[in-house]
Amino acid sequence: AMQMRINERVIKAVVKEKEEAQQIFKEAVEAGKTASLLEQERPNVFRTSLGNIRPGDTVSVEFSYTEDIVPRNKEYAFVFPTIVGPRYGNLEHLAADPWIQNPYTEAAMPGQSGPSPSFAMDLGLNAGLPVKQAACSSHPAVKLNYRDKASLDMHLDKATYEANKGDVIFRYRLAGEAIDGGVLLYEEGGEQFFMMTMQPPERPTMDQIPPRDYLFIVDVSGSMNGFPIEVSKELMHDLLSSLRPVDRFNVLLFASGFAKFHREMVPVSSDAIRLAIRFIDQQPGSGGTELMPALEEALSMIDDAGRSTTVVIATDGLVTVEKQAMDLIQERLGQANFFPFGIGSSTNRYLLEALAHVGHSEPLVATNADEARRVAQEFRTMIASPVLTDVKLDFEGMEVYDVIPKSVPDLFADKPIVVYGKYRGRADGRVRVTGSNGNGRFDQSMPVAQANVSGDNAALRYLWARQKVRVLSDYNHFSGQPETRKQIVDLGLKYNLLTEFTSFVAVDNSRPADKGKSLQKSMHNTSGSVPEPHEWSLIALGVLLLVFLLFANKGAFHA
Numbered sequence: 017a018m019q020m021r022i023n024e025r026v027i028k029a030v031v032k033e034k035e036e037a038q039q040i041f042k043e044a045v046e047a048g049k050t051a052s053l054l055e056q057e058r059p060n061v062f063r064t065s066l067g068n069i070r071p072g073d074t075v076s077v078e079f080s081y082t083e084d085i086v087p088r089n090k091e092y093a094f095v096f097p098t099i100v101g102p103r104y105g106n107l108e109h110l111a112a113d114p115w116i117q118n119p120y121t122e123a124a125m126p127g128q129s130g131p132s133p134s135f136a137m138d139l140g141l142n143a144g145l146p147v148k149q150a151a152c153s154s155h156p157a158v159k160l161n162y163r164d165k166a167s168l169d170m171h172l173d174k175a176t177y178e179a180n181k182g183d184v185i186f187r188y189r190l191a192g193e194a195i196d197g198g199v200l201l202y203e204e205g206g207e208q209f210f211m212m213t214m215q216p217p218e219r220p221t222m223d224q225i226p227p228r229d230y231l232f233i234v235d236v237s238g239s240m241n242g243f244p245i246e247v248s249k250e251l252m253h254d255l256l257s258s259l260r261p262v263d264r265f266n267v268l269l270f271a272s273g274f275a276k277f278h279r280e281m282v283p284v285s286s287d288a289i290r291l292a293i294r295f296i297d298q299q300p301g302s303g304g305t306e307l308m309p310a311l312e313e314a315l316s317m318i319d320d321a322g323r324s325t326t327v328v329i330a331t332d333g334l335v336t337v338e339k340q341a342m343d344l345i346q347e348r349l350g351q352a353n354f355f356p357f358g359i360g361s362s363t364n365r366y367l368l369e370a371l372a373h374v375g376h377s378e379p380l381v382a383t384n385a386d387e388a389r390r391v392a393q394e395f396r397t398m399i400a401s402p403v404l405t406d407v408k409l410d411f412e413g414m415e416v417y418d419v420i421p422k423s424v425p426d427l428f429a430d431k432p433i434v435v436y437g438k439y440r441g442r443a444d445g446r447v448r449v450t451g452s453n454g455n456g457r458f459d460q461s462m463p464v465a466q467a468n469v470s471g472d473n474a475a476l477r478y479l480w481a482r483q484k485v486r487v488l489s490d491y492n493h494f495s496g497q498p499e500t501r502k503q504i505v506d507l508g509l510k511y512n513l514l515t516e517f518t519s520f521v522a523v524d525n526s527r528p529a530d531k532g533k534s535l536q537k538s539m540h541n542t543s544g545s546v547p548e549p550h551e552w553s554l555i556a557l558g559v560l561l562l563v564f565l566l567f568a569n570k571g572a573f574h575a
Contacts, residue, residue, distance in 0.1 A: 017512050018079035018520040020052045029054065029079075029522035031512050033505055037519035041065065044523040052077050054520040062514065079520070082475040082482065086378060089397075090218060090430060096184040098135055098177075137172040137184055142472050144198030145215055150188035155180055166198070167472065190215055195404060195427065197460065199467040201443050202476040208440065208469075209476040210416070212409070212447055212462070214433040220403045223454045227323045228263040228402065229281055230255065231314040231352075234296060235331035237271040237305040243385040244359035248330040249296055251357065251392045255400060256292075259284040266317060267292050269299050270310035281317060305335040311344060318351050322452050324402035324426050325352040329371065333364030339494045341367075346374045350423030353377065355399050359388070370490035376425050401429035404451040404458055409435065413445020414464055420483045427451070436480040443469065481511035489516065 018029035029052070032040065037053060044051035045067035053065040054077070069075050085092045141147065146165040152158040157176055161169045172184060197214045217224070234248050256265055263284045267277035277295045282288045307329070318325050333356075335341075345354045354375030358368040359382050372379035378398065382391040404427035419437035427433050446461040485507050492500040501517060508518030 018052075018054050018077065018522065020050075020522040020524070021076045021078060022050060022073055022524055025524075025526070027522045027524050029520040031509055031514075031518050031520055033509075034517050034519045037521040040521045040523065041067065044068075050075065050524040052522045054079060054514060056514050056516055056519070077522075081514070082478040084434070084479065087430065087432070088394075090189060092188050092190075094139070094186045096137065098181070098183055134174045135177045136174045137170075137177075139170040139172075139186060140167070140472065141170075141188065142167045142200060142470075143188075143190060144200050144211070144213055144467075145190050145192065145196060148189050150186075152184070152186050154183060154185035189218075193217055193219065195458065195460065197447070197449060197462050199447060199462050199464055200473045200476060201464075201467050201469045202471075202473040203469050204474065204477055207438060207477070208443070209473075209480050210437055210439055210443075210464075210467075211473075211476050211479065212435045212437075214404070214407075214427055214449060216403050216427055216429045216432060220401055220429045222260075224403050225324075225401055226405050226453045228259065229318075229320070229323050229325040230259075230263070230265040230399075231317065231325065231327045232265065232267045233307070233310050233314055233327060233329045233331075234267060234269050235271070235305060235307075235335075236269045236296070236299045237334075239305070239332050239334055239360065239362075243388060244332060245296070247359050247382060247385075247388040247392055248357075249293055250389075251328075251330065251396060252296075253289060253293060254392070255396045256284055256289045257286075258396075258400065261285070264323075265292070266314075267295060268310045268314050269296065270306060271299075272304040272306060274306070274310035274313060275299065276313065281319075305331070307331070307335040308340055308344070311341060315344070315348055315352065318348075321406055324405035326399050326402070326426075327352050327354050328399065329354065329356045330359060331356070331368075332360030332362065333358055333367040334360075334362070335364070335367065339491065342370055342374045342490065342494070345371060346422075349375060349421060349425055353399070353402070353425050353428075355395070357392075357395050358382065366490075366493055370493070373486055373490050376421050378431070398428065398430050402426040402453075403429055404453050407433065407449065407451040410448040410450070411439075411445065412448055412461075414443065414447070415440045418480070418484075420480065420487075436476070436483050438480070443467065478511060478513065481507050481513055485513060485515055 020027045020029065031037075034055065037055075041051050041053040048068055050068045050070065050073070051066075052075075055063050055065075057063045064077050066075060066077070083094070085094050141150070143166045147162075147168065150160055150168060152160075152170060152172065155172055155176055157179075158170055158172050163169065170186065177184075192215055194217050195214065197212065199213075200211045202209045232248075232252050234245075234252075236245060240248075252267070259265075261283060264281040265284060265288075266281050269275045275295075277292050282292075311327075311329070314327055354371065355377045356368045356371040356375075356379050358365065358379060361383055363381055363383065365379075365381065368379040368381060380391050380395045380398070382388040407424045407426060409424060416437050416439045419435060421435070424433060424435065443464045445465075446463050448459070448461045451458045485504055488500055488504050488507075491497075492504065504515055505517050507513060508515040514520060
């Protein structure tokens with residue numbers, strides 16, 4: 017949601033299709049009315065435009081948004097960039113590519129200094145599980161107010177922020193020595209929403225890890241020559257060397273066609289690893305990039321329940337049939353875990369992120385040899401320790417629908433499971449989670465009646481809709497079907513979402529500006545520099561516990 021505050025008056029914004037919102041804003045400014053427009057420039061960069069600020073007025077634009085926080089090394093970190101750094105690009109590309117251009121860089125009016133926005137933040141955390149080690153690491157002076165063991169509030173005032181300008185970073189961990197879960201509920205507008213989470217143990221032991229199968233699908237096309245193929249081999253060698261004899265693997269190489277290391281899954285041994293590396297070395301890096309035959313062959317080798325199967329796709333992403341690969345991964349998610357690993361200086365990030373989204377994993381990319389070892393180590397840690405496989409959810413005594421994801425991946429030591437959905441009727445019964453791990457069968461139930469329907473969980477409505485939009489947006493990028501675009505627009509309009517096709521616009525219709533006097537119009541772009549951020553992090557939509565952020569980024573402009 018967004019609203020524009022002019023002195024003491026509040027004008028609530030409406031969400032419209034992007035072109036319509038731009039036209040409303042343009043006509044309002046031309047008519048001398050104060051107006052504001054909020055648009056999505058990129059998935060993680062938003063632009064606010066203001067027009068016609070009257071002399072003596074203080075105008076602020078306030079908006080709220082929701083975000084999932086993805087853990088790294090069992091720590092959750094919410095990073096809000098208060099300064100957006102510029103993207104690198106040479107002058108030729110800068111002029112031609114809107115992805116590189118800095119749309120948020122604005123010039124002040126002639127004869128005036130640039131605006132100096134103030135900043136304040138209110139953050140509420142509803143984790144559903146006990147929280148520990150929570151702190152605002154960027155601003156240690158901020159105090160936290162715990163509502164209970166699983167929820168807290170944080171207020172960062174303007175003075176505290178001004179004392180240490182830069183990105184706001186809030187970190188926390190979740191307590192628990194065993195696999196645990198929680199349910200959050202929310203009702204609004206005749207719809208009822210839920211979020212179910214399964215949290216891995218903080219320190220899993222080897223006996224908790226089930227037998228593991230790894231299928232490495234490695235791109236050996238011409239674009240992977242050099243450090244990309246070397247990183248792929250090193251990643252595979254380091255991961256396999258840490259496995260047990262009960263674990264198995266296989267390797268499939270693809271370019272114009274595909275080749276398979278062995279016709280069956282191979283038990284892990286030093287000899288098998290050595291032969292697999294030699295198998296990769298013998299393949300010349302040339303030809304096209306046909307992923308689908310190798311992916312289909314890999315999935316045909318999944319043959320044993322009770323084993324955690326992980327498919328690693330090591331590629332620069334410069335492949336064809338993107339939509340077909342996404343469809344196949346979504347269809348087989350309940351049988352295997354899918355982790356894309358991007359390697360190369362010119363990776364197709366859209367595809368890598370889309371494959372990760374439908375596989376409910378996280379994309380990691382190494383763009384050069386210097387960062388390759390660090391990224392490969394992070395990737396290996398992420399996929400090395402499944403603690404629950406063959407995961408099934410049963411909603412007993414509770415009618416659910418529109419559940420995301422439809423199939424549940426394995427629970428990994430560094431990645432919880434999060435499921436969003438809607439339900440009808442009373443929130444009774446229980447959510448039963450079954451699966452298997454190294455200790456045998458797992459069976460745990462979470463009573464739904466104990467998860468009170470709370471107004472503090474209002475973000476569930478938006479998080480569910482945002483998950484739907486994210487998958488649709490991935491498909492729209494590769495297929496461009498009008499029906500997919502319409503679904504995104506409909507979700508944006510119904511759930512008040514800023515998307516690539518919907519924007520917020522607010523117009524003050526109560527008092528037309530006096531056209532006889534000088535007015536400050538909306539500011540214009542400049543190619544000038546912007547301040548460097550203290551710490552830049554993508555405002556990414558990953559997956560985990562509910563963080564509902566309401567903040568006011570208040571820029572006071574005086575004419």
